[in-house]
Amino acid sequence: MATLQAHSPDLFQTPTPPLFNFQECLWFLDRNYDDIMHRILPDAVIKPARIAGKPVLVKIYEGEGCLISEVLRGEVTDEAALVRYVRDLFDLDTDLAPFYELLRSDPELAFMADEYRGLRLIGIPDLFEALCWSIIGQQINLSFAYKLKRRLVETFGERIDWQDQTYYLFPEPEQVALVSPAALRAHQFSERKAEYLITIARAFSTGEVSKELLTALPTPEAMIRQLTSYKGIGEWTANYALMKSLKVATCIPYGDVGLYNALHKVKGLARRPERAELDAIFSKFCGWEAYLTFYLWRTLSKPDLPSTAP
Template sequence: MNNSLSYTVSPDGRELYLPLPEPFSFTQNVSYLARAAGECMHRVVDGRIRKAIPVDGETEGDSSLSVVVEVFEEQPGRLSVRFLAPEEPPSELVRDAVALYTREWFDLDTDLAPFYHMASKDPLLELPIRTHHGLRTIGIPDLFEALCWGIIGQQINLPFAYTLKRRFVERYGRSLEYNGECYWLFPSPKDIAALPVEELTELKMTTKKSEYLIGVAGLVSSGQLTKEKLLGAGDLKQAEKMLVSIRGIGPWTANYVLMRCLRTPSAFPIDDVGLHNAIKHVLGIDRKPTKEEIVKLSANWTGWQSYATFYLWRLLY
């Protein structure tokens, strides 16, 4: 995307302005981010989103350039990103990295018009696109974070998944401080790759999950698994194959990561329990749909399965 760094800077150099696509509802996206009380990777204060954003330095493993920002929409059609910490104004390198992260985070480069056109005539999607008009698939731009969140969330309820992530992040991550509060950066794959399994099981991860996390951390820290390699895989099926070959990553996690991190529009975690419950809810039936029914119901979603899933999930949380 050649305009992916397009933004303007305030006179004092502490604010970035990103043009917003249409449709985009800041309120909808904030509500999504505010919905989970247990989330430890960001915070919503007075309708503004605060978060530590990782910025890699010139030298490998240098995370000292990371910043805390506040995201809001002061002027319609324009997203403001204000640097809260550290004190020094951000360099151009940092501004570029934060602008890119924010574009990926809020999926600012996707034209939703075709999706809304399709969804307005879809029996399952008509309701969620009305209720959450302007919602974007909120991304997890960091590959290791996306993989970990997928693995941590496997087969457990959401509140517990947030608890596990918080323990993990607060034990192995780094935090920046602003206004007396901690803003956490996700642990680095290098640090996690070096851990013995017993340390993670102490956090009440299962033994298997602990093994998966450490294994994936090794692949990411060694550069064997990168966003570039997944994006360069060719198509969804190839990327999915690459991910599923990794121990601890099955079809659900692969598609979840492709959806939230690589932004593959046709990624589709079709076995997802939440998706099944959302469909059950929209159809007003007292049982979960079968896989065959879901295949039929999603027949017109081609190329937008990822957005369809995200909007349906949103109905439940």
């Protein structure tokens, strides 16, 4: 994790593990949606982030056996924090080999080990962001959900300008805590969702909830119990946020319609599975439930990676 060059404090590298495919990850980030939280270039992602509390804009691209983070705006004072962020974003600390073994043991799922080889569970390191995003995404179609997130972020997030483009940090809880429901309602959030978001924002801003506090809980069940004690965070939302932010490997977003659609597609499942039914399907993937979910979601995005290989 040394700086790449002594005179270029703006470049940091993060070693990548085996079974890592940056293009697969970029492809997932790009899918078909208009996500305000990053910009995808052919071989890089540009991402605003808070690293050790300080706003930065980083461009992440592939180097020799590593990812290179180029700091475009802001200053990284805590190099370890930046490297941790990149590892978290691309889930670089997981050994995928056992997961691929399990996939190959199921004839209907085996194709994913090859087609999506090296795809990592893309994270949302900021727990507040992950929770807001999953609340926003409840029950509405994804393109509308991305639209709502865009409005929230453009209205309340901190701007970073770079080369004629504007990037935004996700708003901090303190900011959202002061927003009125009416202001969100004006941006076409439902009254309910507005209340949920503001309530969660307050809980974060008082320190009542935090990633650290949640991480300290002994079991995923305890984390889910804690999160679902807030109105607007149900089982689906809690599992989604824990999978994306805390990388809790055993999380299954029960009730997720996308998960059902994927299982319908690859396993011919005829109807929405009950909880027990889903548990049965996932039972062989103990410890890889979140990854299996993520890979199943991947099957829903049709076009395949434009092959760069001849």
